[in-house]
Every structure is written in C-alpha cells, then in structure tokens.
Amino acid sequence: MKLKLGLPKGSLQEATFALFARAGFSIKVSSRSYQPVIDDDTIDPILLRPQEIPIYLADGVIDAGLTGADWIADSGAQVHEICELRYSKLTNNPIRVVLAVHQDSPVQGPKDLEGKRIATEYVRLTERYLSEHKTQAHVEFSWGACEVKVPSLVDAIVVNTETGNSLRAHNLRIVDTLLTSTTRFVASRQAMEDDWKREKVESLEILLTGAMNAAKLVGLKMNLPMAQKEEILGILPSLKNPTLSPLADADWIAAEVILSEREVRDLIPRLKRAGATGLVEYPLNKVIY
Numbered sequence: 001m002k003l004k005l006g007l008p009k010g011s012l013q014e015a016t017f018a019l020f021a022r023a024g025f026s027i028k029v030s031s032r033s034y035q036p037v038i039d040d041d042t043i044d045p046i047l048l049r050p051q052e053i054p055i056y057l058a059d060g061v062i063d064a065g066l067t068g069a070d071w072i073a074d075s076g077a078q079v080h081e082i083c084e085l086r087y088s089k090l091t092n093n094p095i096r097v098v099l100a101v102h103q104d105s106p107v108q109g110p111k112d113l114e115g116k117r118i119a120t121e122y123v124r125l126t127e128r129y130l131s132e133h134k135t136q137a138h139v140e141f142s143w144g145a146c147e148v149k150v151p152s153l154v155d156a157i158v159v160n161t162e163t164g165n166s167l168r169a170h171n172l173r174i175v176d177t178l179l180t181s182t183t184r185f186v187a188s189r190q191a192m193e194d195d196w197k198r199e200k201v202e203s204l205e206i207l208l209t210g211a212m213n214a215a216k217l218v219g220l221k222m223n224l225p226m227a228q229k230e231e232i233l234g235i236l237p238s239l240k241n242p243t244l245s246p247l248a249d250a251d252w253i254a255a256e257v258i259l260s261e262r263e264v265r266d267l268i269p270r271l272k273r274a275g276a277t278g279l280v281e282y283p284l285n286k287v288i289y
C-alpha cells in the first residue's frame, strides 16, 4: 500500500521539503523531474502545481497533498482538510490575496470596479468577490506576473502577496483583502475512508505539526543555586512548568524548560544575572502537544 502525496511545485516547494526534513523525511528531486524520491517506501510523492492539488484530491487521483488555502477556496473542490501548517515561501506569516490598483488610480473600493478590467490567477475568487459587492467587471485569467499589467493593460489585479515587495516594486496600492491564506495539509475523502491511508495521513499530521511547533521553540537548561531557586523560577515564563532535577551537590538544582526562541534572548541575561549558571540553549526537532 502507498499514499500518493501531492507536493507543491513553485513558491512552497523549498519550504515544504525543509518541513518534511524536520519531520524526519528526506525528499530529493533532480532539477527537471517532477517525480521526487522520498526515504519512505509507503509514500509515492509527485510534484504538482498548487492550483491542481485540490482538484486531483477531489477526484481521488491523489490521496493527500499540501497546498494553499487560497487555491482550495478558488477551486471550490471538496477536500478533507487535515490541518493548517503556517508557513509561506519566506516567512511563517499567512499570505494575502489582495485587490490592487496603481498608486494613481481613482479606485478606492470594490464598487469603483464597475465596468473595469481585472487580471488575476484567482478568477473564481475574484468573481465571487465582485458578486458579493454587486459589481460587474471584466475578469480575465492571467498566467502570472500580473503586477506588470497595471495600469497599461488592466485597471486592477487580484494577486497574492507575502512581503509586499512585488506590489511596491510596481507602485501598486492595496484596495482590499479578499482572503488570507496559509498552507494546508489535505486529503481526499476516499483516502480518509481507507483505514491504512487514514492512519498514514494522521501519522504525517503528527510529524508535520510536531516539526512546525518545534520551529518556534527551543530548550533551555541551567543550574540554579538552591538559595536563588524561587527567584530564578519566578523569571521563567509562568505558563511553563520547568522540569527540576537534583544535582550531586545539594546546594544546586538543574532546571529545564521549553520556550519560544523570541523569549530566550530576553531571559538568558536575566537568568544569568539572577545567579543561574551552565545555561544551555538547544534546538528542538519536534514538539507534540
């Protein structure tokens, strides 16, 4: 038995392979091949455009896959969402699907699009948005690089943006946000009805979310003098429950805590000043709640 797994080619590919690596799976692909190799005999991976993954899932042609919530929404395909994985191309922030116009455009809101021309890869999302705002406009499908078309070819575009660099580079202004989107791990309904495939999908969910959780966290170990124990434990974030272990020298105790990487840079100097010694910060591979 094998799980046919659709992996997103393009923007999400590198981040997805990196996540699988942290989850314990090595995926390799040669430059012009869309047939990656994974070190798990029970997974049959295939690289697909993220737009197509929801459609192949709905048809039951593949069993599971990773794609953006934007394409799931645009396709309207019936897929079984397993979990959200909050990563994009560059950051762990969601991307936004936005309506944008040139800086100098008079368009201020969706109603101003009446009779205008809009280019987008997200044709169905855009049409739904216009009909919600009872506005009629000409929506044309674009194969990409939409930003360059405004204002010479079209009045507005609907595109995705992560850092905003592409919009800024083309002097574009965001008028409205249609959707915020993160990556999703999704499965076909047929796969979820098969005991073996469902269990395989659920195991992948545990490992992938474990790797996502761990990315933001680190472990911190230290030795505390007994005399300062209460004071130092008071500095550690109150939600965390540090593990305390006795040391051979009864005047000292070891504490270990898992916390967010961002907190650590503030905590380490405070802990040191309060008397903690032997501070060790270490990365984590997986954290399962």
Ligand SMILES: Nc1ncnc2c1ncn2[C@@H]1O[C@H](COP(=O)(O)OP(=O)(O)OP(=O)(O)O)[C@@H](O)[C@H]1O
Residues within 6 Å of the ligand: 009, 010, 011, 012, 050, 051, 067, 068, 069, 070, 071, 087, 088, 089, 090, 095, 121, 144, 160, 161, 162, 163, 181
């Ligand atoms: N910085 C980003 N730019 C574009 N898409 C991103 C980014 N971060 C995450 N994504 C997500 O990745 C998917 C990309 O789909 P898209 O159709 O744009 O293909 P692509 O990866 O851009 O391929 P290509 O580079 O060939 O256009 C979408 O679900 C999108 O939400």
Ligand SMILES: O=P(O)(O)OC[C@H]1O[C@H](OP(=O)(O)OP(=O)(O)O)[C@H](O)[C@@H]1O
Residues within 6 Å of the ligand: 011, 143, 144, 145, 146, 147, 159, 160, 161, 162, 163, 164, 165, 166, 167
């Ligand atoms: O807000 P930013 O961080 O700049 O990212 C968003 C840009 O990235 C994507 O382009 P892509 O690389 O997919 O090119 P394409 O338009 O040809 O698909 C997207 O279509 C935007 O243009």
Ligand SMILES: [Mg+2]
Residues within 6 Å of the ligand: 144
């Ligand atoms: Mg693209």
